[in-house]
Amino acid sequence: MDNETKEKFLKIALTLFGVIFLLIYPLGYVWPEGWIWHGGEGRYYLQMIIGLYAVLGIFLIMAAKNPSEHKSLISFTIWSSLVHAIIMAVQAFGDTHETGHLMGDVPALILVAVVLWYLSPRKTESQE
DSSP: OOHHHHHHHHHHHHHHHHHHHHTHHHHHHHOHHHHOGGGGOOHHHHHHHHHHHHHHHHHHHHHTTOGGGGHHHHHHHHHHHHHHHHHHHHHHHHOGGGGGGGGTHHHHHHHHHHHHHHHSOOOOGGGO
């Protein structure tokens, strides 16, 4: 895939993932076993996660206008999504009440990381 096509798809992916991050709260009501940890207990934890992802979602949508100017945000999104998914997967394997996350937010965050990594602009020789 050429760089122009990748950038077009990156803009779409940033917007789409940004919107999805804004929708974590409603997703939790549609499928709580896959999106809300601890059975919805610990409202403070849930509010913090929703707040963080809402802000990240807004910034991803804004970054979609010119992704090359927001490489560090995209990189942060890739790595934080991957680390978050790994931690959640380990926790879900260790707690039978949380196994729904292995089909919900865990693969969703891995998908975010893989898609953004694949579509991210690479350094050229002139940038090194």
